[in-house]
Amino acid sequence: MTRTLTPSDERFHALLRTFEGRPAATAGRAKDVVNEPMIRHWCEAMGDSNPNYTGPDAIAPPTMLQAWTMGGLSGHTDRSSAYDELFELLDGAGCTSVVATDCEQEYLRPLRPGDTVTFDAVIESVSPRKTTKLGTGHFVTTRMDVRANGEPAGTHRFRILKYAPAARPQTAGPETARPQTAPQRPRRPRPVINRDNQGFWDGVREHRLLIQRCTACRTLRFPWLPGCNACSSPEWDTVEASGAGTVYSYVVMHHPPFPAFDPPYAVALVELAEGVRIIGNITGVPYDKVRIGLPVHLEFLRVDDTLELPVFRGGAG
Template sequence: MSGDEPDELLARLRAYEGRAAAVSCVGKDRVNLPMIRHWCEAMGDTNPAYEGPEAVAPATMLQAWTMGGLSGNETRTAAFDELSALLDEAGCISIVATDCEQEYLRPLRPGDEITFDTVIETVSERKTTKLGSGYFITTRTDMRVGSRLAGTHRFRMLKYAPHAPARAKRNTPRPRRPRPVVNRDNAGFWEGVDRHELLIQRCTGCGTLRHPWLPGCNSCGCLDWDTVRASGEGTVYSYVVMHHPPFPAFDPPYAVALVELAEGVRMVSNVVGVPYDKVRVGLPVRVEFRRYDDESTAGSEGAGGVQGDGVLLPVFRAAEGEA
């Protein structure tokens, strides 16, 4: 326990450990093929196990069957709201999801009705993070089909008091953007970026295009591949607007899009050339290569190769006249 943490507050918080946050809830929809299809289309998962009369649901959909939607779950208890209010009183007024863990115990099939209970499992000691100081709260949701446990979902969040904004120091260099992780599986993609080429992997066994780059084909399992140079044309398939707390090298809010290329594969990148609140599904975009963090070309577009500490990244510019 940190030295400045009141023993009394931690004791009051931990009194909620083991208390139910939701009891005898029933999923709003039974496991069903349309939801499975939507999930697989969004994930680009073409596994035949998720289709037809013997279909099973992707294991990673486990939480989807318990989501309450905008109306929530009617059988939720007051325990979590009370815990949250107690932390608000202590100055921990912000909250962020940090991670989750899932355990899959049996396959789910269309027609299965999911019931579930949620418990407040643990409340941590007060922790100091880059966002601020506060408490990690872990909930555990047990999901069942009939009397059989189908899976467990642990969800962890940080309820914290934000740090006071730091005053900017004069002549402090702007933090660098995080560098992409380059490995033997995706090195060819980044070599293409250095040449201002957007390369897509193509399976030489069945011809399937894929992105991100992988060591083998999801469709036929073939390990051999070559590349296709993308035209760079695409449309916004989906997007989010990032409103996270200030983070080095980034200035929220900004738009991050899942772009569907003309060749049919999808990739994630930033949308530029249009205000974040003007990005929309179906917006035509075209790839451009933008250099970051290199003082000689900071913010420039079309600067190839790696120079100094700069990093060249593919981003997507809204088509002229679409802003």
């Protein structure tokens, strides 16, 4: 959603656009060559058992493209000042919060163990002022061109929203409070339902957690996909999860506070008894007591009048 721009907005956006085309990193170099341990860790975390990622002729999963360019906690010394200067301008305009919105990747050649990864990054675009449910600000898109041993390997576009948080609704004081008109709680974001995952959400409405199963090789998969990632067969049926699982990994969300969410809370990658993994909230256990290996069991939480979600309650159930 774009609001009508005032002249001052147009001048500010014109200033922001002077950063388009400026380098964010030049002649960057990955801290490590493409290597089997990182590939293995990635595949284990993603639950991806594709045989192309193991053995003497292994390639790296294409979606790892950005991972090889990350600078870790110490960062990269080849980063330019343009990105910091742009952020200072946006901070000065009140856009002090940031959230990652999406990324796009294009693959030109596979990456293999031993490849040396280099890259250049450029600030590709800065949007006009936009108004979202989080607040008002500007989308900044960075394009990274990745090379392997000097050859083009892929392109990674990363988009963030730098925004001024929307004001929270003010509740009335005691002298003006109207108990009969309590402020309505904001609704949770709606899940994106399409032809590939419609069956999963149909199951949730019936309080069933359904896992896809390839009818050709019998491999279970989650999240739902249009084809098997083990044998590529498009044919599948479903099995119903028992609901038992353990916490495989987790994070505790503290900031920023979004409408309809009350941080801090724990979000976990749960390994189900069937062997697949699913992301969900942990309930029944204080957020600071969640641990890897914690037994959990499935339950369904109604968050508003039209949305119910699978969550996991701590304890053996």
